[in-house]
Amino acid sequence: xxxxxxxxxxxxxxxxxxxxxxxxxxxxxxxxxxxxxxxxxxxxxxxxxxxxxxxxxxxxxxxxxxxxxxxxxxxxxxxxxxxxxxxxxxxxxxxxxxxxxxxxxxxxxxxxxxxxxxxxxxxxxxxxxxxxxxxxxxxxxxxxxxxxxxxxxxxxxxxxxxxxxxxxxxxxxxxxxxxxxxxxxxxxxxxxxxxxxxxxxxxxxxxxxxxxxxxxxxxxxxxxxxxxxxxxxxxxxxxxxxxxxxxxxxxxxxxxxxxxxxxxxxxxxxxxxxxxxxxxxxxxxxxxxxxxxxxxxxxxxxxxxxxxxxxxxxxxxxxxxxxxxxxxxxxxxxxxxxxxxxxxxxxxxxxxxxxxxxxxxxxxxx
Numbered sequence: 561x562x563x564x565x566x567x568x569x570x571x572x573x574x575x576x577x578x579x580x581x582x583x584x585x586x587x588x589x590x591x592x593x594x595x596x597x598x599x600x601x602x603x604x605x606x607x608x609x610x611x612x613x614x615x616x617x618x619x620x621x622x623x624x625x626x627x628x629x630x631x632x633x634x635x636x637x638x639x640x641x642x643x644x645x646x647x648x649x650x651x652x653x654x655x656x657x658x659x660x661x662x663x664x665x666x667x668x669x670x671x672x673x674x675x676x677x678x679x680x681x682x683x684x685x686x687x688x689x690x691x692x693x694x695x696x697x698x699x700x701x702x703x704x705x706x707x708x709x710x711x712x713x714x715x716x717x718x719x720x721x722x723x724x725x726x727x728x729x730x731x732x733x734x735x736x737x738x739x740x741x742x743x744x745x746x747x748x749x750x751x752x753x754x755x756x757x758x759x760x761x762x763x764x765x766x767x768x769x770x771x772x773x774x775x776x777x778x779x780x781x782x783x784x785x786x787x788x789x790x791x792x793x794x795x796x797x798x799x800x801x802x803x804x805x806x807x808x809x810x811x812x813x814x815x816x817x818x819x820x821x822x823x824x825x826x827x828x829x830x831x832x833x834x835x836x837x838x839x840x841x842x843x844x845x846x847x848x849x850x851x852x853x854x855x856x857x858x859x860x861x862x863x864x865x866x867x868x869x870x871x872x873x874x875x876x877x878x879x880x881x882x883x884x885x886x887x888x889x890x891x892x893x894x895x896x897x898x899x900x901x902x903x904x905x906x907x908x909x910x911x912x913x914x915x916x917x918x919x920x921x922x923x924x925x926x
Contacts, residue, residue, distance in 0.1 A: 561577065563575070568790070573719060582612050582726040586616035587620050588724060592722070598623075599660065613662055629643075640705075653678065660684070665688075665697035668686050672686075672720070677716070684718075688725060700804075701719035703715050703716055703717070704716075717795055735863075737827075739862060740864075743828065747834060749903070750806060751804070752906065757858075760858070786804065809898065811829035813884045814880070816886070817873050818871075831865055839924070847901055854903065880918070
């Protein structure tokens with residue numbers, strides 16, 4: 561087992577990574593239960609994994625009622641938040657209990673937010689089942705639901721008690737979901753670790769083919785990188801944690817334009833957004849054009865979109881910038897952007913002219 565600590569003082573917790581960990585989750589989680597049930601929230605795609613988890617908990621003497629929600633981004637909604645909190649209250653959950661989020665980023669975000677507000681805060685456990693959730697959304701305590709105005713605009717910082725990652729669950733993940741998660745893996749190389757991006761270029765094929773060592777290295781390296789950044793800037797107040805948003809400002813606009821649907825998965829939008837961030841940086845003379853081309857080439861090589869056309873987005877620049885104005889990172893009338901000076905050298909720019917962004921995006925659709 562690889563154990564990575566997220567160092568946040570009294571809110572510190574471990575991320576445990578081990579093949580086969582799902583089947584052993586009961587012995588790891590039993591001490592947290594203190595004889596109380598541990599409700600599981602999951603989605604309709606994860607019946608087999610949920611059965612494994614319930615059996616593991618039962619073997620450790622822990623009962624685990626299950627709520628199964630619809631799969632997909634639309635589950636991060638007010639309606640499902642209400643349904644979930646009502647169910648947890650019906651289960652008699654108290655503040656010291658631990659609710660288990662078994663699923664991808666949608667389930668993790670929803671359960672994290674629900675437990676942040678239930679009885680003014682109770683505990684939860686992340687057991688991420690997608691690559692994206694394993695390397696990104698399960699770590700760091702950002703929880704949220706979506707609204708009509710945009711993605712993740714209603715939420716809270718709420719850290720889990722522990723994160724359990726079993727790389728073997730990725731064996732049942734559809735290739736499209738695996739690729740979408742890989743965008744967040746590549747991101748860690750692009751933001752501040754050029755050597756890791758080079759590793760990604762050389763090992764992505766093995767990761768997609770199911771090589772255990774490649775997957776373990778990608779997950780472990782990504783989690784360690786995120787843990788370091790979160791520990792330095794938990795609530796995104798110094799600008800350090802903002803580095804993790806590379807590609808997200810462009811990407812969220814693309815998701816909004818496609819209706820936050822399976823037309824464009826979150827990781828696919830992030831991939832296109834990262835390519836656009838590097839292309840915009842190159843156009844502005846901030847980043848070598850060859851670095852932007854290298855980023856786009858790698859994303860194409862692994863089957864991810866490298867821009868608007870590949871993401872299936874035909875909207876003009878003004879429309880996409882309009883979506884960006886709902887971004888939760890807006891500061892007054894200013895929208896901070898993650899731009900690049902090179903691969904592994906991204907930075908936060910709070911002086912970007914949105915008219916230039918719109919003109920750039922118009923050029924991308926020409």
